[in-house]
Amino acid sequence: MGLFDKLKKAFGVQEEKPQSEQSEAIKENQADEQVAIKQPELEENQDKTTLKNEETSNQADVTVDEVSEVATEKTVDTVENKATEEVTSVNEQNQAQNVAETQRYYHGLTKSRDGFGAKINALLANFRSVDEDFFDDLEETLIEADVGFEMAMKISEELRNEVKFQNVKQKKDVSNVIIEKLVNIYEEEGKSEDSQLHFAKQGPTIYLFVGVNGVGKTTTIGKLAHRYQTEGKKVLMAAADTFRAGAIEQLVEWGRRVNVEVVHKEEKSDPAAVVFEAVQKAKKENYDILLVDTAGRLQNKVNLMNELEKIQRVIVRELPEAPHEVILALDATTGQNALTQAKQFGEVTKVSGIVLTKLDGTARGGIVLAIRNELHIPVKLVGLGEKMDDLRDFNSEEFVYGLFKGLVTQD
Known part of the structure; x- marks a missing residue:
């Protein structure tokens, strides 16, 4: 997905996610209901003491094994739950940081966004058709918006070609194509760009x-x-x-x-x-x-x-x-x-x-x-x-x- 497509998705209203939790909740309830109700009762009137001792010993052995098994399962569950909670916490923190960063850029670029939007809207206010006069006005508008002479010329030329393929006539379509070309050229120029600050492998x-x-x-x-x-x-x-x-x-x-x-x-x-x-x-x-x-x-x-x-x-x-x-x-x-x-x-x-x-x-x-x-x-x-x-x-x-x-x- 290109950067412009991501923008359209980000700016659009996201669809509601289907709620499929009911079937899982039903399964959980059924599982909860299927719990053992009673343990087998001890036989009454046992005559032989030795038999009774043997049974008691066997039961004790089983109980020790069961307790050990349950304790192991609880330990594993505790570790897994703790790991899951830590991952969830990290994910939530990262998500919160991403949202905060997006808001920083959004608020920090308010003046630029308003200025750029005003220039595009002024261009389209007198829009009649995509002709040579329109392209001259477009180049002038983009240069005034500080995108640079070279980029203004590139966008103008690419828009000429786009008009032929997409039959662009509506104002909103023209505006979208202009932004799309700006974003695509910007993205293409930055593919080999290294925007990270570099640090020494050793020493200061x-x-x-x-x-x-x-x-x-x-x-x-x-x-x-x-x-x-x-x-x-x-x-x-x-x-x-x-x-x-x-x-x-x-x-x-x-x-x-x-x-x-x-x-x-x-x-x-x-x-x-x-x-x-x-x-x-x-x-x-x-x-x-x-x-x-x-x-x-x-x-x-x-x-x-x-x-x-x-x-x-x-x-x-x-x-x-x-x-x-x-x-x-x-x-x-x-x-x-x-x-x-x-x-x-x-x-x-x-x-x-x-x-x-x-x-x-x-x-x-x-x-x-x-x-x-x-x-x-x-x-x-x-x-x-x-x-x-x-x-x-x-x-x-x-x-x-x-x-x-x-x-x-x-x-």
Whole structure:
């Protein structure tokens, strides 16, 4: 089942499940009724004492065997029941977590969903027929919805072909086909995508964070430090953005809030020296994770490239497998500007994943579609709110559900 089919099923009213418990209940009642009522009565007026003793002895033996057998059965039943209860409890907890995660995405993408829906509805308000004027308006609408130029062109072309096969004429059919094409292209582009954060097999895991000033990079680091520390990991942060005024103090304050140590030096220190000290400390003191903040001065890409290259050389010299992730922080509220930043940073360093911040505060959630389609860099983290635990691992199905719920109509 494709992602769009799952969406239609999720958005539709589920059929009532047939109630077939009655037959099983009847069987249980009948089984309960078939209980032995009486034990055989002892024979009266037994003449021989020896015979009576033998019978008593035999009965005692049988009773011991029966008690042992019953005790064994009860023990097995108790173990099985306890195991079943534990599995049920785990399943219920997982189900509750899944529901909670779905609600996070649904509420976090309210602005994007409303904005996207408004644009689609505005397009269809003047709908007369699927002609060239309609396709021109569709391309413009999708570009305005921040899905990206390339995806807008793809959807327009595929919709042209779909019209021929499905004879699409109704508004709801046109809307469904548009959403279906968006979802299918998004799903196809992500098949080889690795959206998981990777950890070191041995020694500390190092995540290097890059991104321009003001996108929420330092806040993301602080929230991620809180998450891993809550999970029981030993976490360290490094303030390697030594040139931006207040950057060091900001990360130190986050360290105080989440009770995580921060390696830092005075302003305008060599960023690579900060990272070297942090990596040494992480290795010697057996830290699990080191999160490194860096500068984001894109206005001078040459200096930034040299700085990041030096930092990475220091890391690789100390830990050849590191950094395990180079995460680019992008502000979702900037729409297509975020796409431009991603392309520029891709020229400066090899980005392994993206954290999309402030996704809950923008109507430009469609930028996720453009990032996957045009950059082929996986979104690994998203910011869905201001709370400490609102930084979430990116879930593509939950994202699509949150973005398009209410726009897909049932047949």
